[in-house]
Amino acid sequence: MHSDQPTKMCSDYWSSIIWKTIRLNVMHINKLALQTTMMPFIQVRYKNAFFNSQKHIGSFRKRFIKTKQILLKHLEMRRTAFQV
Incomplete structure (x- = not known):
């Protein structure tokens, strides 16, 4: 009985x-x-x-570039403020 069990499991x-x-x-x-x-x-x-997805990607890219520019501007302003 014991020897039969593993083979049965294996076949299953x-x-x-x-x-x-x-x-x-x-x-x-x-x-x-x-x-x-x-x-x-x-x-x-x-x-x-x-x-449609290409259009969306285009608009997303534009928005991304815009936000990036805004962020860079803010960073630049901060940097100049800290220098003074």
Whole structure:
């Protein structure tokens, strides 16, 4: 009985791993199938999202540069104030 237990556990372990991989593969295949059928719609949506994100990034960059300039100005003012 004792000698049988580890092998049983081992086989359970491997079977669970095999089942997991099979399940993952099936999920992946389903995903691929979905992607190929939905591709035209998805591409359009992604393109729009990409362009929108580019716009957002542009505005964010501008804002970031502005805040950076303001911070630098403040630092400069502080430095001159401390020097006096």
